[in-house]
Amino acid sequence: MLDIAQELHRWVEQGRDFAVATVVAVGGSAPRGPGAALAVDSEGTAIGSVSGGCVEGAVYELCQQALEDGESVPVLERFGYSDEDAFAVGLPCGGVIDILVTPVRASAPDREVFASALSAAARGEAAAVARIVSGPGELLGRALLVRPDGSYEDGFGAHPELDRTVVAEAGAFLDAGRTGTLEIGEQGSRCGAPLTILVESSVPPPRMIVFGAIDFASALVRIGKFLGYHVTVCDARPVFATAARFPEADEIVVDWPHKYLERTSVDARTVLCVLTHDAKFDVPLLKLALRLPVAYVGAMGSRRTHLDRNERLRQVGVTELELARLHSPIGLDLGARTPEETALSIASEIVANRRGGSGVSLTGAHTPIHHDATSATAPAGRIGSVA
Incomplete structure (x- = not known):
């Protein structure tokens, strides 16, 4: 739901009734991950996507039906592939997706929670929404909003200890910028039954810092x-x-690269692309960069430049373990020549590094197409578990 926060926030402000279908969990080669959403308003307008096209029509109809029924109870549906009928509604890629369809009417009790979450996400602020997607019927669809400081809005209305447990777990999801499902056992739920909770995280965009204002940087x-x-x-x-x-x-920052990196904020999602290929910039910058908890550090240059730069870095105390983090020469081997092709090569390596891809051609390969290790899986795998 939060992946289409900008549009949904406008709908909320306009007082529209709508139903939102959210991917709860995936299994196999499903095209979209947990948190992907499609929403339909009372006039039939649709935004977002849950499957890249495979089951959009069927999910659209589910959303319309949810609005027409006048009920406020969410519905959990599973879509998969049937060998008996390859033309049936499902995923021809062979995957499985669980989709939660939630009516959000102006009079709905959880409308304010959704409104606050959508408003925060639309402003680029960090927030997480936890929703009960499996458990006692009277609790289905109940939601609470979790802030980065650990505060939260509303509650499930079952037991204060359940709220505190979910807030703590959702806070961990939010810290990592992850979306997925959380299993809480019967004892931990305090409601006499196990619960499955979808936690959707919205975090500010990750940072890409490009050092070196050259033509390749413009394309990157x-x-x-x-x-x-x-x-x-x-x-x-x-x-x-x-x-x-x-x-x-x-x-745009005018400063020595290493001095700027010393004073700016980075995190585990930040990518650093060093395109200066000049030792007086590269060495002090990379000495610092390779010791920061960032997602990716890449440096441009020929193989000869790479070997010379590595030796200079060793001379200033950079260890072999730290050097092993450096992607140099930067990018994947695409045979790139133009700035645009080079930028594509660099971006491809960043995506492969982020998702765990190999960077090899999918033709003839026997590796999974989707490598995202942070996604939840269905029906067996779950991100978290609380006894």
């Missing part, structure tokens, strides 16, 4: 924005680091 900024990063360009030369040269960058 564009593809970084396309991938959803908040992109910063940093260069010590004011004549090159300008808004005119990088109109799509979120931020």
